[in-house]
Amino acid sequence: MKTLNLEPMLKPKSVAIIGASKDPEKVGHVILENYINAGYGGSLYAINKNAAPNEEMLGVKVLRKIGEIRERIDLAVIAVPAPIVPTVLEECGKAKVRTAVVVSGGFAEIGETELQDKLASIARKYNMPTLGPNCLGVMDPRSRIDTLFLPTYKLSRPQVGNVSFVSQSGAVGSTILDLISGEGFGLSKFISYGNAAHVDEVDILNYLMEDGETKVIVMYLEGIKRGKEFIEVAKKVTKKKPVIVLKAGRTSEGMAAAHSHTAALAGNYEAYEAVFRQFGFVISEDISELLHYAKIFSTEPPPLGNKIAIITNGGGAGVLTTDAISASKELVLGEFSKDTILALGKTMPKLVNVRNPLDLAGDADYKRYGTALDLISKDPNIDILIVIALFQTPGADSKTAAALIHFKQSSGKPMAVLSIGASYTEMHKIMMESSGLPVYDSPKAIASSLLKLREYYQYKNRKD
Amino acid sequence: MKTLNLEPMLKPKSVAIIGASKDPEKVGHVILENYINAGYGGSLYAINKNAAPNEEMLGVKVLRKIGEIRERIDLAVIAVPAPIVPTVLEECGKAKVRTAVVVSGGFAEIGETELQDKLASIARKYNMPTLGPNCLGVMDPRSRIDTLFLPTYKLSRPQVGNVSFVSQSGAVGSTILDLISGEGFGLSKFISYGNAAHVDEVDILNYLMEDGETKVIVMYLEGIKRGKEFIEVAKKVTKKKPVIVLKAGRTSEGMAAAHSHTAALAGNYEAYEAVFRQFGFVISEDISELLHYAKIFSTEPPPLGNKIAIITNGGGAGVLTTDAISASKELVLGEFSKDTILALGKTMPKLVNVRNPLDLAGDADYKRYGTALDLISKDPNIDILIVIALFQTPGADSKTAAALIHFKQSSGKPMAVLSIGASYTEMHKIMMESSGLPVYDSPKAIASSLLKLREYYQYKNRKD
Numbered sequence: 058m059k060t061l062n063l064e065p066m067l068k069p070k071s072v073a074i075i076g077a078s079k080d081p082e083k084v085g086h087v088i089l090e091n092y093i094n095a096g097y098g099g100s101l102y103a104i105n106k107n108a109a110p111n112e113e114m115l116g117v118k119v120l121r122k123i124g125e126i127r128e129r130i131d132l133a134v135i136a137v138p139a140p141i142v143p144t145v146l147e148e149c150g151k152a153k154v155r156t157a158v159v160v161s162g163g164f165a166e167i168g169e170t171e172l173q174d175k176l177a178s179i180a181r182k183y184n185m186p187t188l189g190p191n192c193l194g195v196m197d198p199r200s201r202i203d204t205l206f207l208p209t210y211k212l213s214r215p216q217v218g219n220v221s222f223v224s225q226s227g228a229v230g231s232t233i234l235d236l237i238s239g240e241g242f243g244l245s246k247f248i249s250y251g252n253a254a255h256v257d258e259v260d261i262l263n264y265l266m267e268d269g270e271t272k273v274i275v276m277y278l279e280g281i282k283r284g285k286e287f288i289e290v291a292k293k294v295t296k297k298k299p300v301i302v303l304k305a306g307r308t309s310e311g312m313a314a315a316h317s318h319t320a321a322l323a324g325n326y327e328a329y330e331a332v333f334r335q336f337g338f339v340i341s342e343d344i345s346e347l348l349h350y351a352k353i354f355s356t357e358p359p360p361l362g363n364k365i366a367i368i369t370n371g372g373g374a375g376v377l378t379t380d381a382i383s384a385s386k387e388l389v390l391g392e393f394s395k396d397t398i399l400a401l402g403k404t405m406p407k408l409v410n411v412r413n414p415l416d417l418a419g420d421a422d423y424k425r426y427g428t429a430l431d432l433i434s435k436d437p438n439i440d441i442l443i444v445i446a447l448f449q450t451p452g453a454d455s456k457t458a459a460a461l462i463h464f465k466q467s468s469g470k471p472m473a474v475l476s477i478g479a480s481y482t483e484m485h486k487i488m489m490e491s492s493g494l495p496v497y498d499s500p501k502a503i504a505s506s507l508l509k510l511r512e513y514y515q516y517k518n519r520k521d
Numbered sequence: 522m523k524t525l526n527l528e529p530m531l532k533p534k535s536v537a538i539i540g541a542s543k544d545p546e547k548v549g550h551v552i553l554e555n556y557i558n559a560g561y562g563g564s565l566y567a568i569n570k571n572a573a574p575n576e577e578m579l580g581v582k583v584l585r586k587i588g589e590i591r592e593r594i595d596l597a598v599i600a601v602p603a604p605i606v607p608t609v610l611e612e613c614g615k616a617k618v619r620t621a622v623v624v625s626g627g628f629a630e631i632g633e634t635e636l637q638d639k640l641a642s643i644a645r646k647y648n649m650p651t652l653g654p655n656c657l658g659v660m661d662p663r664s665r666i667d668t669l670f671l672p673t674y675k676l677s678r679p680q681v682g683n684v685s686f687v688s689q690s691g692a693v694g695s696t697i698l699d700l701i702s703g704e705g706f707g708l709s710k711f712i713s714y715g716n717a718a719h720v721d722e723v724d725i726l727n728y729l730m731e732d733g734e735t736k737v738i739v740m741y742l743e744g745i746k747r748g749k750e751f752i753e754v755a756k757k758v759t760k761k762k763p764v765i766v767l768k769a770g771r772t773s774e775g776m777a778a779a780h781s782h783t784a785a786l787a788g789n790y791e792a793y794e795a796v797f798r799q800f801g802f803v804i805s806e807d808i809s810e811l812l813h814y815a816k817i818f819s820t821e822p823p824p825l826g827n828k829i830a831i832i833t834n835g836g837g838a839g840v841l842t843t844d845a846i847s848a849s850k851e852l853v854l855g856e857f858s859k860d861t862i863l864a865l866g867k868t869m870p871k872l873v874n875v876r877n878p879l880d881l882a883g884d885a886d887y888k889r890y891g892t893a894l895d896l897i898s899k900d901p902n903i904d905i906l907i908v909i910a911l912f913q914t915p916g917a918d919s920k921t922a923a924a925l926i927h928f929k930q931s932s933g934k935p936m937a938v939l940s941i942g943a944s945y946t947e948m949h950k951i952m953m954e955s956s957g958l959p960v961y962d963s964p965k966a967i968a969s970s971l972l973k974l975r976e977y978y979q980y981k982n983r984k985d
Contacts, residue, residue, distance in 0.1 A: 167872060206915075207913055207914075207915070210945055211912060211913050211945050212913045212942070212943075212945070213943040213944055213945070226835070226836065226837030227883070228834070228835030228836065228837055228838060228883055228911050228913070228914060229835060229837035229838055229841070231911070231913040231914075232835070232838065232911050232913055232941045232942055233941075235913055235941075235942040235943045235945075235946065236941060236942060236943060238943050239944075277837070279837065279840070303841075305837055305840040305841050305844065306840055306844065307844045307848065308843070308844050308847035308848055309847070310844075310846070310847040310853075310854055311840050311841070311843040311844035311847060314836075314839055314843045314878050342844075342965065343841075343845070343964060343965035343966075344941060344963050344964065345962070345963040345965065345966070346965075370692070371690070371692030371693060371696070372690065372692065372778075373689070373690030373692055373693035373741070373743065373769055374692060374693055374696065376743070376769040376770055376775050376778045376779045377693070377767075377775070377807075377808065379772070379774050379775040379778045380769065380770065380771040380772050380774075380775035381807070382774070383772035383774040383775060384771065384772055389774075408631060414778050419691070419692055447692050447695070447696050448675060449675050449676045449692070449695040449699055450671075450692060450695075451670075451671070477696045477697075477700060477808060478676070478699040478700060479676075479677040479700060479703045480677055480703075481674055481675050481676070481699075482699065498809070499807050499808050499809040500807060500808065501806065501807035501809065501810075502807075502809070
């Protein structure tokens with residue numbers, strides 16, 4: 058399968074921003090500003106056809122044409138009006154630019170298909186991987202690449218991490234990227250590919266499949282053009298790493314809306330779903346689920362089985378989580394071994410009823426959590442740990458959070474924390490998530506995320 | 522049906538805290554402190570059997586026995602060790618105390634059923650509505666009543682509002698109360714009734730049904746003892762106001778866990794669910810849903826039909842929301858009338874494709890939102906409005922939020938906002954919610970909440 062090399066786009070040594078502008082209201086200005094703020098360390102050039110000799114913009118030298126640059130450019134970011142994009146792209150091709158990102162809109166999405174075809178044929182002629190048009194472009198916090206034209210006060214940038222996020226839509230992409238900035242897991246790559254005139258989801262999956270910095274792939278899809286090639290890469294990628302997918306147009310009404318939105322044929326959802334299921338994609342039906350699932354895959358190892366232990370400091374929350382786990386059918390509560398029961402009986406206060414879910418009671422402090430976790434995690438009848446820490450209770454405080462973090466670092470089994478509440482809880486959530494513990498705020502979210510973890514690794518480990 | 526009058530418990534003119542303590546680690550200290558911090562304006566007494574003559578505690582006069590108070594006491598909050606609770610309660614009865622809240626644990630939940638029966642028989646003997654034992658007690662931000670023994674830094678207190686929240690479990694109760702503090706809608710009453718030795722869910726529903734300050738009732742239930750009486754009140758209450766219910770023990774595993782937790786028979790969930798459905802309860806299956814549903818019922822009027830309009834500044838988000846709405850089966854996208862289509866065609870930019878969902882595009886500013894909303898809300902084919910405002914887009918800012926607030930105040934149709942993102946979005950969410958607009962952060966949450974709104978009012982308006 059022919060695929061495009063995206064490495065120079067995500068790890069460029071030299072970047073030119075074409076359409077850079079002095080006017081702070083212009084897209085070309087915001088991109089240049091964000092690029093500088095991101096702390097990019099390679100060569101950076103601003104291109105503006107009306108530049109005066111020796112002009113500078115935000116401290117960057119401005120040239121009139123890409124051809125004036127003496128160095129070979131890895132990435133050209135193009136933010137000029139649609140009608141002149143082909144001319145600019147042609148110039149890039151002639152200058153042996155390695156890759157291009159066209160953020161400009163005004164192509165197939167408003168019926169200008171000819172203009173878009175022209176763009177695509179130039180990209181192909183020069184074999185120059187070109188992203189877009191009508192997209193937000195790319196972000197890579199490691200190489201400090203940021204082609205987004207949205208200011209950081211509107212769209213917070215995520216920290217460095219191992220989740221790569223691919224989005225067809227710019228608006229949904231920016232929204233989810235903004236949400237990721239508030240999560241404990243960080244970003245490896247963000248790729249918004251818009252109209253997919255040249256680079257499409259097949260190329261992107263091929264690239265991310267081999268990318269050592271990417272542990273989890275998250276995709277927002279509206280439609281797929283190269284079905285056969287998609288299936289080819291789908292087969293391979295999920296045997297290497299999880300792909301969490303949210304597909305718009307799941308209903309006939311949504312499909313009609315998607316058709317009007319992107320002019321891409323959304324296709325029959327059942328057909329997509331069949332492919333996703335067959336090849337072990339992690340299917341999400343909502344933006345919130347996308348984030349819940351990304352969180353668990355980002356930090357947790359494969360579970361060895363489906364047997365859950367619930368350790369809680371609130372009885373009711375233990376019951377609700379038992380309900381959520383049991384409703385999944387696949388996951389079950391494990392029965393503690395005789396050794397575990399004996400050891401818990403010796404170490405827990407009398408009021409603690411030794412069973413699963415284990416209710417440590419509202420006065421449980423970090424020591425009681427630590428003792429229980431040590432014993433239960435060693436139980437061969439337990440594969441996955443759910444720890445409920447309600448920080449409203451009298452016994453819970455930052456030592457409790459610290460004990461969970463400490464325990465996590467020595468435990469080899471998947472573990473997730475349920476903590477529900479306002480500011481005091483949020484503070485501990487941040488503390489735990491920044492140390493690699495996945496924290497959830499509802500029983501349903503934690504149960505569905507663990508179910509996906511279990512299902513994916515069952516698929517991955519299946520002998521074909 | 523015999524029911525207990527809870528008015529003196531929620532609106533007391535005089536309160537005595539029995540077991541008040543100087544030791545900041547003691548429950549009796551935290552309760553007194555929270556009571557004072559809440560700004561309660563009635564008479565307040567602290568009772569401690571070891572008090573010195575003329576002793577004061579946090580500025581409150583301390584007496585040795587409830588009988589020493591000359592004024593009649595509306596509410597006694599009892600925080601003394603379980604074994605002496607009956608003696609103290611008997612003293613309250615003799616002193617003609619109107620109501621009591623027993624926060625102390627150590628009764629049926631640890632097998633001490635005789636002690637609990639004793640407590641109940643004293644409450645009955647003096648016809649003194651007694652809440653608990655083993656509960657958090659009550660909160661009413663209007664009368665500034667707060668019997669919770671959890672400090673405000675651990676559990677933020679909600680603002681004044683129209684949602685009353687009833688919880689059997691103290692831990693789940695405190696968790697949800699803490700979450701409510703972060704929501705735009707506020708609290709009317711919080712009642713945590715624990716072991717329900719005397720006052721139970723039937724009494725509480727009877728009270729809240731007639732309470733003019735309560736528009737919405739939210740319940741977390743583990744089990745019901747008086748089934749027949751519950752059905753009696755269930756029939757009546759949902760014809761007056763919505764009751765959102767989360768029942769623990771939905772699965773057999775959860776039921777077993779609930780049984781161990783409260784010693785109350787959780788009963789067969791199918792039986793509960795049948796009753797809930799028959800009497801128009803709004804059924805929730807997760808803590809997160811409880812809050813989503815409370816939000817919409819707190820602010821929105823009854824919808825006149827099931828036809829939704831979606832107005833968005835992000836095409837993809839419009840498609841995802843269309844999917845979520847259509848998956849509900851009951852809700853549908855309305856077709857704009859000819860007049861609306863004509864008027865939108867005249868006022869919207871050419872790029873805007875006039876259809877439902879209406880994609881105003883990423884550059885839509887507050888004026889474009891205002892014009893579209895004015896036209897669409899008058900359309901007789903539209904019953905409910907969903908406004909998607911993605912604040913990452915170039916056109917959206919605080920003027921957009923202000924326009925939605927302004928519009929809301931003149932529109933008679935139910936309306937909900939979808940805004941997804943981090944800090945910049947959160948800031949606008951707070952702005953909108955504090956002005957009575959319900960804001961959601963996922964398509965699924967907004968769709969399921971509007972579905973519940975529609976279903977409940979269909980039930981309520983049904984002629985029996």
